[in-house]
Amino acid sequence: MDYIPLNSYPHYQECENVASSLGYHLVELKFSKQGSTTHILAVITGDDPTVNIGVNDCSKVHHALLPKIEEILGTDDTYMELTSPGMERNIKNAAEFALFKGRQVRVWDKTVTDWVGGKVVSSDNASITLEVENPDGSIEQKTVFYTDIAKAKFIHL
Numbered sequence: 001m002d003y004i005p006l007n008s009y010p011h012y013q014e015c016e017n018v019a020s021s022l023g024y025h026l027v028e029l030k031f032s033k034q035g036s037t038t039h040i041l042a043v044i045t046g047d048d049p050t051v052n053i054g055v056n057d058c059s060k061v062h063h064a065l066l067p068k069i070e071e072i073l074g075t076d077d078t079y080m081e082l083t084s085p086g087m088e089r090n091i092k093n094a095a096e097f098a099l100f101k102g103r104q105v106r107v108w109d110k111t112v113t114d115w116v117g118g119k120v121v122s123s124d125n126a127s128i129t130l131e132v133e134n135p136d137g138s139i140e141q142k143t144v145f146y147t148d149i150a151k152a153k154f155i156h157l
Helices: 012-021 057-074 094-101
Strands: 024-034 036-044 078-083 104-107 112-121 127-133 139-145 149-154
Touching: 012 036, 012 057, 024 094, 057 078, 057 112, 094 127, 094 149, 104 127, 112 139
Parallel strands: 036 078
Antiparallel strands: 024 036, 104 112, 104 149, 112 127, 127 139
16 A cells, blocks of 8 residues: 555645644545546545534535635646545545544455454554454554555444
8 A cells, every 4th residue: 555645645735724723634536637627626524534424524624625725726627526425434545544533444465364453543654553453352553564555444343
């Protein structure tokens, strides 16, 4: 799995500033051109990633973010879809783990050829540390390097 800093995406930081002023964070921001219209896909999470994002949350951020994006792009010929990460999100970029501290995830660890599941304790630009419950009920922390992760997703409880 690759680690690509979120602020390396075009216009991410300006849009993250808008979202964070409302108590949310951008997980994903993509722009694509379809004819003369710019399509925008944005995914948000809250300050507490264990709390689900609802329609009202998405609407609140959409109303604040769209005018900012139109100002940045210099056009109002835009279409924006803003969503929550969903219950079973496939994590596409290792940089997302920092936004989901405290959330239950599972990663396919290539070194053990199996899923490793647990709560995100911390992450940096090279690895993620999970709090894992062993079969005997004991808890341990396991660090997995991104280079050893084939795929990752939320655990829906």
